[in-house]
Amino acid sequence: MVRNAEKAMTALARFQRAQLKEGKVKERRPFLASERNELPKAEKWRRQITGEISKEVAQIQNSGLGEFLIRDLNDEINKLLREKGHLEYKIKEQRGPDSTCQRQDQKDLFDTY
Template sequence: MARNSEKAQSMLFRFRAQQAADLGIIDVGRTRRPKNITEIASIPQCEKWRGQVLKEISRKISRIQESTLSDYQIRDLNDEINKAMKEKHVWELQIRNLGGPNYMRGARVYDDDGKEIPGGGKGYRYYGRAKELPGVRELFEAAKPKVPDKPLETRADLRKLVDASYYGYNLDEADGTLLAYEAAEERKAFENVKKSGNDKLDKSWEPLPGDAGDGKGWLLPTTEQIQEELVNRRRQKLLDKLG
């Protein structure tokens, strides 16, 4: 009877374990993570295993910052982080293929504790103190863009130098500085003309209309005269077309 009871309990335990696994209610701490990720057809299970991988990545990234680690330990730990990153990507791909959420779309990834998981890009990456390893530091230094000795001026830099005086809105005429300078230069020009003896007008020059010294200025047409002239021109165009 004892054996039959133990068998029944064992069968019931396995049945409940299988049922919990199908529902995604599994103890990931006591169960070994499956190797063949593509064979897992349950989205909740994939979510659980992905969460476990994220926790491992977060824990190892925190540990790789420790100053007591040797270079060999840092290299091994960095390899483990990159391996876990690849596994995380496969779990996310399987979740998406099963119709679950697309975790690969987001730029940032967080674990179950709310910690951000850096990285996630393609290729081998270096985390924490792994960037300071011999040979790796030189790679990062060589990859940095070279800053020119004298950076080129951008349009924004040039716009900072432009003020109202650039467009001619200055106070030269307001304070009389420019007017005084122009008057002095004009007097110098007249003095030079008198000294050279060329103060007489050239006979080939023709005066402007209304400015021949007779005291009559220019006669500007009125608005009525302009409108009448326009009407006459339109009437003449119509007559030309009819003719």
């Protein structure tokens, strides 16, 4: 078993301590979009969510996945889409670019099939 003193000396632990001292801690995306009022960060999180959605859509298109994994991925995609909608509303509320009009075009794509 590795002792706590040995764990504290790993390169990752030393790197994280150095990051904390410099104040370069990676900020996590807030759980609720209403928690933050900064437009640039909201746009950054929206781009991050869009990237996550595209990765998961690419995974779900794999025909070799089982039904349960597809359902889990679908639930995760729906959660991300809901979060993206909240962020888009928050961005629009802060007088940022309105990206909700693009979603109507996406809905039309799904309705054609």
